[in-house]
Amino acid sequence: MDWTALILSLELAAATMVVLLPIGVWAGRKLAWSRFRGKALVEASLALPLVLPPTVLGFYLLVAMGGATPLGRWYESLFGHQLTFSFQGLLVASLIFNLPFAVQPMQRAFEAIAPEVREAALCCGMSRLRLLRRIELPLAWPGILSAMVLIFAHTLGEFGVVLMVGGSIPGKTRTIAIAIYDRVQAFDTTGAGIMSATLLVISMLAIGLSYLITAPGGIRRHD
């Protein structure tokens, strides 16, 4: 069992969740309630990582973040190391491919809130921040929670992008999914088996949790 790899994967998942939570809430609300020009285009772009082959994303990130590009050089001058083959590079990749998993469930959840509820609250003089905290987030939380579960599970399992921009460096970019691949190549079937079983259990728990949250008659929503 490669604990370093498992911890690294958990860290990556946690960091992705923390960064995407506010972004998802903001974008989800915006898309749920605002009409603006090019909204369909924005929604389509946000959904793109769902259908984009991970190696395609990996290739573009490798090109974009490499030392030869303005972005890569800017980052290197700022932090003294390259974005590719680093944890931060993986985080960037993870944020991009998890974007639809964050935004879509939250958008659906915010859409489900009746406009009258918000209007009534605003009419009664509730501030926007208080409205968000006391009305919107409590009503949308199953959607937010299932977004978090999806991001968590998806990050733990991501392979293609990580392989392309990561380089399997222990403690930095060798995630649990890559470690399984490495163990198989090293004829360590036992190690690969233990890690695979661990991921299987975690994935089952995650998907079970997300069904429990969203299923009617599961965890009660605030009606």
Place this chain on the structure above:
Amino acid sequence: MRGWALALVLLFSSATLAWADPPIIAGAADLKFALEEIAAAFKEDTKHEVSLVFGSSGNFYRQIGQGAPFRMFLSADEGFVFKLADAGKTVDRGELYAIGRIVILVPHGSPLKADGQLNDLAAALADGRLGKFAIANPEHAPYGKRAEEALRHAGLWEKIKDKLVLGENVSQAAQFATSGGTQGGIVAYSLALAPAVARVGNYALIPDSWHEPLRQRMVLLKGADEKTREFYRYMQQPAARAIMKRYGFLLPAER
């Protein structure tokens, strides 16, 4: 918002940097078992640890060019080391550390015989006993390239091309060769000698006159620290050489 995200990123980077203390050394996949043993002996003798990453030499060549944070590179093909040296990525032009050999590896119970002259492979191709055959990807794995040369020498390349499964590196090719999905493969001698592989298959050496020599060269990369330099020197010492010899490598004369 952006500053907050950056702060978070910094927090996590400091947490992960603490782990990455031992220098990271990139080794060709044929070294998988030998180098792990050497690293263990190195730790015993010097109390220093190195972190090993294995893959195909061509892939490492690309990653080092793109700035991967390796401190030392043990290539299976000295050409990659020279190209990196020419690009100014290395400390010097490195040192020849071993000459590799290729073997035909067949899993127990395979209809194929481990025949180094590849006569049985030719017969199996003719009578349909051969379904799939594993080699490393010749495009970026030196051992795959040598396997291709040997198959060409034996006049089998055109016939076997459609039956090949390509490993990403020679270690994966060995895994493919013995996993039961193929009838065998051509892999590194050093892997065939490893206990984990020897348990699952038989091998026979392929004449080294059938392919270009696998001249394996190691090199310190720019920014190599003292620990890495120590490991580099250790590779040339009797303890490490004995391990390499046990894994079937021909070694350059002692200096």
